Amino acid sequence: MRASAASVELAGISKRFGDTVAVADLSLRLPAGSFTALLGPSGCGKSTTLAMLAGLLAPEAGDIALGGASLLGVAAERRPVSLVFQKPLLFPHLSVAQNVGFGLRMRGLTRRDIAPRVQAMLERVQLVGLGARRVGELSGGQEQRVALARALVLAPRLLLLDEPFSQLDPELRAEMRALVRALHDEATTTTLFVTHDRAEAVEVADDIVLMLDGRLAGHGRPELFYCAPPTLEAARFFGVTNEIVGSVCSGCFRDRSGLAVRCNLADGPAVLVVRPEALRISGTESPDSLPGRVTAARFAGTHLALEVATASGALGVHVPVDSPVQIGGHLHVRVPAEASTAFMTKQPS
Amino acid sequence: MGWGRPLLALLIAGLLLPLVPLLAWAVSGQWRYPGLVPQRLSGRGVRILTDPRSHVLSGVFTSTLISVSVAALACAIGLPAGRAIGVYRFRGRRLVQFLLLAPVIVPGLAVTLGIQVFFIHYGLAASTLGVVLVQLLPTVPYAATVLGAAFANLDLDYERQARALGSGPVRTLVFVTIPLLRPALILAGLFCFLISWNEYVLTLLVGAGQVQTLPLLLFAAIGSSDTTAAAALGVLVVLPPLLLIGLAGRLLAGRSGAAIGLGRL
Amino acid sequence: MPSFRSSRLPRGLRITLLLSPAAVVIGVFFLGGVSQAVAQSFGYQPFLPDYHWSTDAYRAIWLDPAVRASLLITLRVSLASTVIAAVSGVAAALAIRGLRRGRGWVTGLFQVNLAVPHLVGALCMLLLLGQSGVIARLTLTAGLSTSPAAFPQLTGDRFGWGIIAEYAWKETPFVGIIALAALSRGVADLENAARVLGATQWQRRRHVTLPLLAPPVAAASVLVFAFAAGTYEVPYLLGRSYPATLSVVALQDYRDTDLSVRPQAMAVAVVITLLTTVLVIAYLALAKRLSGRPL
Numbered sequence: 001m002r003a004s005a006a007s008v009e010l011a012g013i014s015k016r017f018g019d020t021v022a023v024a025d026l027s028l029r030l031p032a033g034s035f036t037a038l039l040g041p042s043g044c045g046k047s048t049t050l051a052m053l054a055g056l057l058a059p060e061a062g063d064i065a066l067g068g069a070s071l072l073g074v075a076a077e078r079r080p081v082s083l084v085f086q087k088p089l090l091f092p093h094l095s096v097a098q099n100v101g102f103g104l105r106m107r108g109l110t111r112r113d114i115a116p117r118v119q120a121m122l123e124r125v126q127l128v129g130l131g132a133r134r135v136g137e138l139s140g141g142q143e144q145r146v147a148l149a150r151a152l153v154l155a156p157r158l159l160l161l162d163e164p165f166s167q168l169d170p171e172l173r174a175e176m177r178a179l180v181r182a183l184h185d186e187a188t189t190t191t192l193f194v195t196h197d198r199a200e201a202v203e204v205a206d207d208i209v210l211m212l213d214g215r216l217a218g219h220g221r222p223e224l225f226y227c228a229p230p231t232l233e234a235a236r237f238f239g240v241t242n243e244i245v246g247s248v249c250s251g252c253f254r255d256r257s258g259l260a261v262r263c264n265l266a267d268g269p270a271v272l273v274v275r276p277e278a279l280r281i282s283g284t285e286s287p288d289s290l291p292g293r294v295t296a297a298r299f300a301g302t303h304l305a306l307e308v309a310t311a312s313g314a315l316g317v318h319v320p321v322d323s324p325v326q327i328g329g330h331l332h333v334r335v336p337a338e339a340s341t342a343f344m345t346k347q348p349s
Numbered sequence: 350m351g352w353g354r355p356l357l358a359l360l361i362a363g364l365l366l367p368l369v370p371l372l373a374w375a376v377s378g379q380w381r382y383p384g385l386v387p388q389r390l391s392g393r394g395v396r397i398l399t400d401p402r403s404h405v406l407s408g409v410f411t412s413t414l415i416s417v418s419v420a421a422l423a424c425a426i427g428l429p430a431g432r433a434i435g436v437y438r439f440r441g442r443r444l445v446q447f448l449l450l451a452p453v454i455v456p457g458l459a460v461t462l463g464i465q466v467f468f469i470h471y472g473l474a475a476s477t478l479g480v481v482l483v484q485l486l487p488t489v490p491y492a493a494t495v496l497g498a499a500f501a502n503l504d505l506d507y508e509r510q511a512r513a514l515g516s517g518p519v520r521t522l523v524f525v526t527i528p529l530l531r532p533a534l535i536l537a538g539l540f541c542f543l544i545s546w547n548e549y550v551l552t553l554l555v556g557a558g559q560v561q562t563l564p565l566l567l568f569a570a571i572g573s574s575d576t577t578a579a580a581a582l583g584v585l586v587v588l589p590p591l592l593l594i595g596l597a598g599r600l601l602a603g604r605s606g607a608a609i610g611l612g613r614l
Numbered sequence: 615m616p617s618f619r620s621s622r623l624p625r626g627l628r629i630t631l632l633l634s635p636a637a638v639v640i641g642v643f644f645l646g647g648v649s650q651a652v653a654q655s656f657g658y659q660p661f662l663p664d665y666h667w668s669t670d671a672y673r674a675i676w677l678d679p680a681v682r683a684s685l686l687i688t689l690r691v692s693l694a695s696t697v698i699a700a701v702s703g704v705a706a707a708l709a710i711r712g713l714r715r716g717r718g719w720v721t722g723l724f725q726v727n728l729a730v731p732h733l734v735g736a737l738c739m740l741l742l743l744g745q746s747g748v749i750a751r752l753t754l755t756a757g758l759s760t761s762p763a764a765f766p767q768l769t770g771d772r773f774g775w776g777i778i779a780e781y782a783w784k785e786t787p788f789v790g791i792i793a794l795a796a797l798s799r800g801v802a803d804l805e806n807a808a809r810v811l812g813a814t815q816w817q818r819r820r821h822v823t824l825p826l827l828a829p830p831v832a833a834a835s836v837l838v839f840a841f842a843a844g845t846y847e848v849p850y851l852l853g854r855s856y857p858a859t860l861s862v863v864a865l866q867d868y869r870d871t872d873l874s875v876r877p878q879a880m881a882v883a884v885v886i887t888l889l890t891t892v893l894v895i896a897y898l899a900l901a902k903r904l905s906g907r908p909l
């Protein structure tokens with residue numbers, strides 16, 4: 001039952017539908033046995049990429065390789081790839097056990113061989129005893145478990161999941177995420193999990209692949225996207241709201257109000273981004289701080305969300321709940337060089 | 350699937366083929382065996398249709414009158430019934446739905462033979478009214494089913510909104526409910542019209558041969574030796590259904606419930 | 615419509631009022647007609663003073679070889695045309711679905727003969743399949759036959775070929791568009807799911823597409839069978855008077871000037887009704903057992 005996980009390599013994959021480009025020149029490599037989240041907003045090409053990996057769509061350009069061997073030209077039904085769709089897509093005319101054993105039956109295994117594997121799989125997804133149920137009698141969560149079991153019983157070398165829990169309510173979603181993670185850790189299949197929810201991606205995956213507008217916008221551990229986002233768009237997707245426009249000159253970012261922050265970017269116009277929780281407030285001035293006035297302070301449960309008006313625009317700052325700030329008060333906002341990132345821009349500052 | 354496309358073409362050709370001799374005979378003057386095309390074309394077929402002695406024009410009038418009345422009456426009866434099964438969930442609803450469909454499935458012959466004698470007794474036999482009434486049998490179930498499905502999809506909030514704005518029940522029905530149901534009403538009315546237009550046995554039995562609708566005339570013409578007359582009449586009978594279904598084609602798209610009525614034509 | 619007059623009508627009463635016109639039509643005409651036919655088959659004669667209940671009519675038709683032959687030809691014709699219509703309709707629907715371009719107008723063409731009334735269809739078949747009809751003339755021209763009599767008798771024949779042809783011709787698009795409607799409802803997604811699970815095209819067809827098509831096609835086939843078993847015009851025009859189908863026999867007996875034959879006409883009509891009702895009940899029971907999904 002152990003799957004021999006395979007590495008996945010996409011090289012220059014492109015796909016268009018009519019005039020719209022769904023995926024443009026996508027290249028990425030997933031190590032064997034990894035658990036990667038494919039993250040991005042709706043319409044960014046994630047599902048299309050998955051469909052191409054599964055063989056339901058053919059790319060117009062580029063290559064797809066599984067374990068080093070190209071998959072182009074291999075029909076979907078012959079690829080050692082399993083795909084769990086957004087909807088469970090269980091066969092309504094078959095029972096739960098027959099659904100789970102479907103793939104094995106297509107491969108020609110006899111009923112005697114299929115039954116124990118189906119039973120074992122149902123145990124792993126905690127659906128013991130439901131084998132004889134008909135599909136219409138299941139809840140949403142149970143249906144997705146059956147879909148998972150159906151995909152995993154085939155011991156695929158690559159497991160693809162296309163936002164499989166987006167139709168379930170939040171507690172169930174958390175449960176199912178944990179289940180998928182546990183199943184992966186047991187079987188170590190290479191897993192690619194598509195989602196548009198960045199919190200989900202961060203929680204469940206080891207690595208994140210970010211796709212924006214059909215292109216690769218970043219690939220790495222979740223920490224990377226928070227501390228050192230690869231592009232401005234990636235930073236924005238991950239919730240950065242503070243952007244300070246300025247320019248870089250000999251390793252230092254400066255803006256018009258006198259802020260100076262170290263960075264290693266080539267000279268030229270740039271924008272500096274920093275997360276609200278990374279900004280620090282203090283009473284003293286320093287080269288990397290901006291003077292400002294607090295215009296709003298909202299209690300947000302775990303922190304105070306401040307809005308500070310500065311010469312470089314309004315900045316959002318998260319501070320501990322017991323910080324001594326008041327609306328209208330003056331303070332300095334420090335921008336730590338290690339927690340901020342600068343990106344080159346084309347417009348002059 | 351290399352064999353799929355040519356087989357489909359063959360099937361479609363086969364479906365359209367039988368209509369060809371009908372059209373050819375309708376316009377032929379002389380078409381003796383073994384000619385593959387008529388030896389002589391003529392407008393005799395058309396002339397027969399317009400000849401008052403052949404009663405075709407009065408047949409058109411009778412058929413149209415009956416079919417329009419049946420369509421209107423069936424929809425008027427089907428509308429409240431459809432509301433009952435579409436809007437309310439009540440015990441026995443499934444039974445009612447089944448009973449509603451029974452006249453569609455069970456052949457009308459047995460039913461009509463049974464009540465024929467009552468039509469005679471109450472003086473409804475050999476009358477247009479009697480024929481209209483008996484033709485409600487295959488049409489009301491269909492109207493109720495189509496309108497029932499439409500009511501099930503109707504958002505009642507529109508009506509409640511109208512009532513809240515001061516509209517009385519009749520005004521609400523006329524100005525809110527019926528316009529919202531318009532596609533389904535058109536569909537139901539259309540099919541009731543066509544079912545009635547094509548009906549033969551019920552008209553024969555209750556009309557006792559006195560109420561001469563087009564199907565009755567056609568039946569007689571087929572039995573006669575005048576093939577051209579029969580074919581011309583056949584084309585006349587087929588034209589309104591073809592036109593109406595063609596026009597309503599867009600309404601039919603995606604409504605498999607409508608298809609059930611088509612088998613009845 | 616009385617139900618709208620007062621919104622304070624109790625619910626049960628409102629439903630009853632809404633259903634009442636339709637209930638009158640169905641109750642009086644349909645149920646009344648069927649029960650009258652049953653009663654009259656047992657000898658009941660409304661509006662006549664002297665009648666007596668008996669099972670003579672049923673005994674007569676049971677013993678009558680003509681009726682047995684009629685039952686046989688009715689079943690044969692209905693079954694054959696239903697099977698042909700179901701197979702051709704499903705095949706056509708699958709082929710149409712596989713079309714990449716032109717699906718719209720092909721579907722339109724496919725549905726043309728749905729509008730043609732059965733009466734006209736019977737005429738078309740006579741003109742096409744008769745021994746001096748168009749096909750006969752084509753075979754003569756092609757040298758395959760030498761005279762009208764040499765062309766096989768397809769209309770007015772013992773087997774009922776002409777009748778089968780007309781029913782199959784009319785009902786294939788009927789089953790076809792029901793199958794098409796069923797195919798458009800998410801079947802493609804399920805086929806994709808099967809594909810990813812390793813099913814080849816043939817396997818997908820066999821294990822996903824056809825099982826999903828089975829319930830609506832079966833329902834349509836029941837309708838086709840019931841209709842074929844009960845119509846009058848087509849078997850009268852395209853068949854012969856012996857053996858005639860049950861509906862033709864019923865009508866013939868009904869119009870017989872000998873009124874004592876009338877109960878037999880009713881008995882035959884009751885047999886037709888029983889046949890179709892049993893069929894529908896059997897189908898509903900089977901459908902519930904197999905999938906639990908309604909049409």
